[in-house]
Amino acid sequence: MTLNFRLSHLKQLEAESIHIIREVVAEFENPVMLYSIGKDSSVMLHLARKAFHPAPLPFKLLHVDTTWKFKEMIDFRDRFCEEHGFELIVHTNQDAVTQGINPFDHGSNVYTNAFKTVALKQALRAGQFDAAFGGARRDEEKSRAKERVYSFRDGQSQWDPKNQRPELWNLYNGRVNRDKNESIRVFPLSNWTELDIWLYIHLENISIVPLYLSAERPVVWRNGTWIMVDDERMRLQPGEEPQMKWVRFRTLGCYPLTGAVESKATELTGVIQEMLLTKTSERQGRLIDFDEDGSMEQKKREGYF
């Protein structure tokens, strides 16, 4: 046989992710895929479609909606899911809505806990899911570097960094005690880097929310970054005046907490080019990581993705 057995690193990563996704579907009773509408989620979803082609996705998507997402994200989500016939669950922590928790009065810690961590736990509990796919990558943040592909969570969805199962080869231990509500968070993109994600989106022509591309948008300068005034709920501080700037987002979350960077890149390759030529890491645009040293680790212990 004279085959060329070479596979590029992206094709190897793709194969690894597909293997993981299939393994979860084969071994768990009720998996769900967390869909955050961001670029990593879009890649993960694309890989899931590949994993089960020509069959439809064998699980539902779950979006934890904080009610403070960018409008364009929600539009994209609804259009995209309808187009592909995905079953989508949207969950919001109604208690937090009732209590009027918001990112302006309560600070990012309280807000994130209520609308993300607690909301996620509520949704997973309600759906009786024993496995949940997430799009986290090990290169995002230091404490992520040690995360397993299968991250075991106890009945309270908590993560214990000292009590994670050893993970060898591509043999994943998917055994959980369902009576105790134990579950696994699965990260098929663990070994992808930010550059891999962008390159894959480029090569595979994956649809992404237009907020990743530069456009003229209304923004204010706050805490050393550009915050977009996405709707009338945005509270302006004294002296803040929305102005139109050419900006794009490197990461997408809740608009009052997500910083934009100035850019003229209106096409994907331009975004990649800018990213490669700058030296600021991706999560810097997210205010929640900066609360205190080791904050991501703390949130994960509590049940954050």
Added chain:
Amino acid sequence: MSIDALDRQLIADDIDAYLKQHGEKDLLRFITCGSVDDGKSTLIGRLLFDSKMIFEDHLAAIEAASTHHGTVGNETDLALLTDGLRAEREQGITIDVAYRFFSTQRRKFIIADTPGHEQYTRNMATGASTADLAVILIDARHGILDQTRRHSFISSLLGIQHMIVAINKMDLVDYSQDVYEDIKRQFVDFAARLDVNDIHFIPISALVGDNVVHRSEQTPWFQGRPLLSMLEEVHIASDRNYIDFRLPIQSVLRPHLNFRGYQGTIASGAIKVGDKVMAMPSGKTSHVERIVTFDGDQMEAFPPQAVTVTLTDEIDLSRGDMLVRPKNIPRSARYFEAMVVWMHDGPLVNGRGYLLKVGTQNVPADVSDIRYRVDVNTLKQVAAHPVDGVPGLHLNEVGRILFEANRDVLFDPYRKNRATGSFIIIDRITNVTVGAGMILDRHTHDGQQGQRRGLSKHHPLLNAVDGTITGQARQDRFGHPASTIWLTGLPRSGKSTVAYALETRLWDLGCAVHVLDGVAMRLGLSKDLGFSADDRSESSRRAAETARILNDAGMMTIAAFVSPYAADRERARLRISSEKFIQVWLETAVSTCEQRDENLYPDGDGIYAQARAGKIKNFTGISAPYEAPDDADLVVKTESMSVDEIVESIIELLKTRSLLPE
């Protein structure tokens, strides 16, 4: 973020060309291991730093953290780049496996940063399981330590074929060539016992940067390339097995009645549309109809592609089965031996049941025997530590284990096929992963010892053919049923004496009878065997097989073997079948046996005397265990009974079992 000026130019001038180049890179996974202060984290920090993979905000965070936790005075502590978890930062120690990523123009790299702490062999094995290459760090001031040997052994055990030995902190020994050469020589001596094909040495200083990314001017005597350049160029493509086609089935996709796709990741070998394939374990054959992917059908598939295959025939194939080629099939057996790394606080215990995940197969299996433990510092085979009187394997220990699964398992030896020769061990109560195993190659692992254990006994193409002369016909001719009287007991307990006296008595009764004597067997059929636990088991197995053949021929067989292990005697019973198998224990105190030996050889050259003097190793009763039977059909006390009395008590038993002529 990325690399050097050339790259930046290309990115700025022609992003499409750059992306094309980056998309074509290949992937190298490596581990870094060293002792606590060998400078591992600093080395990784240096690789990331010098290859411009550190973001400015990360660097700012490290600079801030250096003043809190840093161990290098006022300099930015690069090690802090890789120390992720808070507890670790507080202890100043890496306690888990962390994965790091960087890329150069040629390759993308995934680093498994594995701990140097003595207690964390399990994390090292975890990191090594997916690595192509190991970087072993040695502190030039300290040379080779126990942990260096341990890390090298585990790398080799986990099948890593390439090793770079980085002799670090050369700046602290004045870049001395003598120091470097001395350590190198010691390592080469030691590495002769390892199973690694490709070893390179390099003098570095991770702290200062010598020979990490750039060649150092401090080591003009070193002609080799810097570390990063070695990592870029090491040839790993041929490490993968492209010969033996194996597709372990993950799931069967049936979106509608006209499509049945078998999904899985190609573990090894390659396959083309139209190729003839065989399903294991059913043995049914078919041909590859399509190789279906989201991006369109492929004509061929190879590892590690994740594919969906359809076949020209509907054959029975489900998760845990394997698709292979008819003339190149994996082994299929209930019994197999593996090197096991134990990863849990509670020990592995002989006789206990676990769940094994072997590829896509989930199989309950019992630990049938702990052959030996490997002292990971000396690489010597030693006895397993007992756990409540039963041999066990403790956290971070490595041992050779015989497993008995509750059904046939499909596998290849780990050395030939990492993907189909590896498994994890799961505790059935807590569901925790407690160990990892690498299945041994019975042909090559350690000489003849490999020709063991009913491996391949259910080879689908190897079906025993039954003759036309039945057991009943033989019984009619000889006048009695076939049986095996298995005499077990310590050396000098009187097995041979009783065996030959019993043979004469049975012969006189008109029986077709023959003695299989342990000593005679060892002079012939089993003369290749020694007296290790492993060899004793094999000796028992051969004895049982031979007894069975004699039984099949219709004869009564008296088997006189020390057979010290209960598990081996039980296997003999199962092999020969319970209704034909009579186990007789010649119960005798060690002191009595020793006295008898001394009476025979009063000049002190008896076997017990030699064993006491250490001239015979692994001598049952002295330096090796005898597991007294608790299920013997008959126990005879040789100290209080004469040979004739013993023979008559056996005859009585045979009568009650209707095994004598009418």
